[in-house]
Amino acid sequence: MxxxxxxxxxxxxxxxxxxxxxxxxxxxxxxxxxxxxxxxxxxxxxxxxxxxxxxxxxxxxxxxxxxxxxxxxxxxxxxxxxxxxxxxxxxxxxxxxxxxxxxxxxxxxxxxxxxxxxxxxxxxxxxxxxxxxxxxxxxxxxxxxxxxxxxxxxxxxxxxxxxxxxxxxxxGTGTTADHGLLTCHIYTDGRGYDALKVDGGPSSSPLVGHVRMDGKEVFKHAVQNMADSALTAIAASGLTPEEIDWIVPHQANQRIIDAIGKRLELPMERFVSTVADHANTSAASIPLALTEAIGDGRIRPGDLVLMQAMGAGFTWGSVLARL
Ligand SMILES: CC(C)(COP(=O)(O)OP(=O)(O)OC[C@H]1O[C@@H](n2cnc3c(N)ncnc32)[C@H](O)[C@@H]1OP(=O)(O)O)[C@@H](O)C(=O)NCCC(=O)NCCS
The missing domain is CATH 3.40.47.10 (Thiolase/Chalcone synthase)
Known part of the structure; x- marks a missing residue:
């Protein structure tokens, strides 16, 4: 495979x-x-x-x-x-x-x-x-x-x-012992389009626009969708949550990360968090957190890493990988 x-x-x-x-x-x-x-x-x-x-x-x-x-x-x-x-x-x-x-x-x-x-x-x-x-x-x-x-x-x-x-x-052998991406799940629900958007763009206005957000609505969906897609990855792989070495979630807000930890019933020590130092860097947030934890020796070769994100669209999804 x-x-x-x-x-x-x-x-x-x-x-x-x-x-x-x-x-x-x-x-x-x-x-x-x-x-x-x-x-x-x-x-x-x-x-x-x-x-x-x-x-x-x-x-x-x-x-x-x-x-x-x-x-x-x-x-x-x-x-x-x-x-x-x-x-x-x-x-x-x-x-x-x-x-x-x-x-x-x-x-x-x-x-x-x-x-x-x-x-x-x-x-x-x-x-x-x-x-x-x-x-x-x-x-x-x-x-x-x-x-x-x-x-x-x-x-x-x-x-x-x-x-x-x-x-x-x-x-690879096709088992979860393989290195590499083991599961990928991505989703979009365009009904959330207006909850988080940049209010400009070539076909709708002459301006680039600025970020506009319904913070509470986004917060609710972020927790739900990131937790759901993490659980989907775990179920699809046949692994148990305890077998996941590291969770590297999208870094939007520490309260969102804490809430996901509660839903997954995993200790916060297994979560990589860089939100304090980087804030939300959108598409860059997961690779920045991942590279920080690889760089300081927390994530090591062979570790199982579960990444999940949620963003405007709404879009969300997860990838489970063995380093
Ligand atoms: C944005 C967020 C931090 C706001 O927190 P909240 O608890 O929902 O706060 P509210 O929006 O209810 O605002 C509460 C009060 O704080 C005020 N407030 C908002 N931003 C503030 C700031 N930077 N500093 C001080 N006060 C602020 C509001 O005006 C409001 O005041 P009011 O009660 O007098 O009207 C939170 O909704 C959030 O994190 N949402 C998800 C955002 C996100 O992660 N987006 C990207 C996802 S990819």
């Missing part, structure tokens, strides 16, 4: 850090409110002129290097982003050029905060069907460009960053 195995990983966070206190100097909020409602302490923000493709390229180059390979070994780039450099072409095409890659194909996917999970699922399909041998999956965002910095209900929640993994096709 063909499996898509994660063989490299990389990340990039812009240098500038904006603390909650920095924000409370500009708008009517406080460090205490933000921490208590979200767990967020700070966020990274891209420098002027720094593009989503710059963040993505830095993370991707690191992922290729960590696998001991070069761009010539990569067949495809799948870039999850909601903050493309331009309306078109795909930012993935620009990343391909910036990496110096002159072969294969590259495209973007727009599944917002579920983008990395959708991207892994696309890469899994490309690899299993033989369309590509090695696929880079990148989540990269410059959320700071689409925030209304006067709206305290949204601007405190998001940050910029990028994370990437390189996947390679390998032959």
């Amino acid at each position: 063909r499996r898509a195995r994660i063989i490299g990983w990389g990340r990039y966070l812009p240098e500038a850090v904006v603390s909650n206190d920095d924000l409370s100097a500009r708008i009517d909020t406080s460090d205490a409110w933000i921490r208590q409602r979200t767990g967020i302490r700070q966020r990274h923000v891209a420098a002027e002129g720094q593009l989503t493709s710059d963040l993505a390229t830095a993370a991707a180059a690191q992922a290729i290097e960590s696998a001991g390979l070069t761009v010539d070994d990569v067949d495809a780039i799948v870039l999850a982003t909601s903050t493309p450099d331009n309306t078109y072409p795909a930012t993935a095409a620009r990343v391909q050029a910036k990496l110096g890659m002159t072969r294969g194909f590259a495209f973007d996917i727009a599944a917002v905060c579920s983008g990395f999970i959708f991207g892994l699922t696309m890469a899994d399909s490309l690899i299993r069907t033989g369309q590509a041998g090695r696929v880079l999956v990148i989540g990269a965002e410059t959320n700071s460009r689409i925030l209304d910095w006067t709206d305290r209900g949204t601007c405190v929640l998001f940050g910029d960053g990028a994370g990437a993994v390189l996947l390679q096709g390998e032959t």
